[in-house]
Amino acid sequence: MGLLLGACGSLRYYTQAVRGQSELVFHRRNIGTIVSNPATDPKLAARLLLAQQARLFASQHLGLPDNRSYTRYVDLHRNYVVWNVFAAPRYSVEPVLYCFPVAGCVAYRGYFAEADAKAEAARLQKKGDDVEIGGVSAYSTLGWFADPILSSMLRWDDDELDSTIFHELAHQLIYVKDDTAFNESFATFVQDQGLREWRQSRGLPAQDDRTQAMDNGFTKLVLDLRDRLKKLYASGVGDTAMEGGKQQEIAAFRERYKQWRDRDWPKEHGYDAWVAAPINNARLLPFGLYDQWTPAFAELFKQSQGQWLAFYQRVRDLARQPKLQRDATLVQLGRRVATSLAAP
Template sequence: MQIPRLPPGCPSLVLLATALPLLSGCQTAGYYGQAVRGHLQIMHRQQPIAELLQQPPTPEPLKAKLRLILEMRGFAEQELKLPINGHYLRYADLGRNYVVWNVTATPEFSMQPKEWWYPVVGRLAYRGYFVEREARSQAAELARQGFDVDVGGVRAYSTLGWFRDPVLNTFVHEPEIELAELLFHELAHQRLFVSGDTDFNEAFAEAVGEEGTRRWLRARRGAAAEAEYEAHLRRKADFTRLVTGAHDRLAALFHDAGTSTQSVRMGKSLSAEKAASLRAQKQAILDQLKRDYDALKSTWGGRTDYARWFSRPLNNAHLNDVDAYYRLVPAFHRLLREQGGDLEAFYHEVTALTKLPKEERHRRLQP
């Protein structure tokens, strides 16, 4: 089982189409133009699920998955108190494995990710492309500038209620657990989203996705399925601790080295000797992370969860992707426990956090 949305599923990495109609005069019209074209393609290919279920040519495995999603959709509304509105009532086959490819970038000697500004949603630490070639071209340009970069395929994204999000071929055939996590995660974005805070938004949605999946399995599949899922969550937590630990060691290394200005973070104002020393120490931390994963994996009874994540180049951007999605997840689970498992009370408390300044909001979520 891989990390949802990083890829597959994210991911929630979320490409926000909410801003697209506002940007026709922007100097980055080329970027927003591809986003508009990509979203229009999705809209053009949508078909009502109710009709597909009645049509003999629709493959039975697809019908079964669509029925399951409709069940999950109802569960999300009734049991998880999530707004489903008109979402996931239509299906689109895009003819590819991912709906978008997200580009993330971080300076070579910093753990502060590069951010892009978008109307409505504010600053986000990723750039989404509907064409993989364009994503990799942008990543190559950022790498030439001295950034660590990462490109990840994304199976689903939320438009935050500005459009009716469809079921996509990119995720419809996922196993039931991954499908539940993904669907509940994306619907959580409909319930709550705070402008300019990727880490908060994604961790909240991930926590809702996990809790929702736990309740779904308990209600529909029984104790054995729930126990298997709890084991998966423990492996995910172990993996997250490894990666965030390495992330923090890198952050401490760069802080101690005095990389406080942008030019130094990019390695441009350092002596050759200092830069080489930092690179060697950075690589040692990344190499240790691989060894720690191999040791952890040996306790999993032959499972290779997250092997795909480790197959990609390890760098600051790749670690930041995990840090953004998962570091704050335990805090949201703790907040839910403090509300006695009452989701409405939990949402009320999380909404109160959104009213605080970003730094204070994050401070409240620390252990």
């Protein structure tokens, strides 16, 4: 009975996924046609044209796949393309994993309809799990389809739009099943380094590092909370003490955040709403996934003399290693970065 119910649940999930992806394929329009149409809003045309230039740069200068991805546009008429559902047990910071034939096991499930995501979240909450729903503006099909630029992506500024194209194309180039931190860190490095080179090619100054520094500081605070909760959950105390300790740690995190903000970023309040909203284990899951190994990939790029094709070959060699060996190599690469930064 359990296997049958699981199969039915999977069938429903894949049905909505196929339906949602099919709608994107049906509604996509060639960007060249849109840009050349006099009736197109000039602001939309200008943004899509710049994105196409970034798309060309990605293939010609960054060595990313040269295919039809991001050469078409879809107006979604909604804020997000999918809603991801994250879940973790009430007293664990380890995610509930979802496994798929191509992508392997990941820490979330994506739904094309927000109502479906809420229904899945309610099912998980009924089981006693902590749950979080997050709207997603872009995603990759890993080259199985020609991924379009989505209207949800146009809510970003040009740098984020263009660099996200680099990020998603990087997933098409190299992807390792069952290793989200590796995949996302690799794609994030390509995104960040690609953006530096893209801006330089257009004669633009380097980005202000202030925003990145603030993001890094906040992520460090959240990861510290996750580590504290992990220790609490491993302590073996009873449920009442566990729940009390959990809430105390979350309250202490909010106080540490306020002190950090007031000391280092007194005029910045961009994270206030996130911190004030209810916090649970699932809400902490996305943090660290996208940048855990980025220093290691930066070191690998440096060792490749900044040559993209040589860098990708070294990443492929790394991807073929067993996970434990791969993680150990990434740790070593990261230590070299830390050592060089600490040197006088």
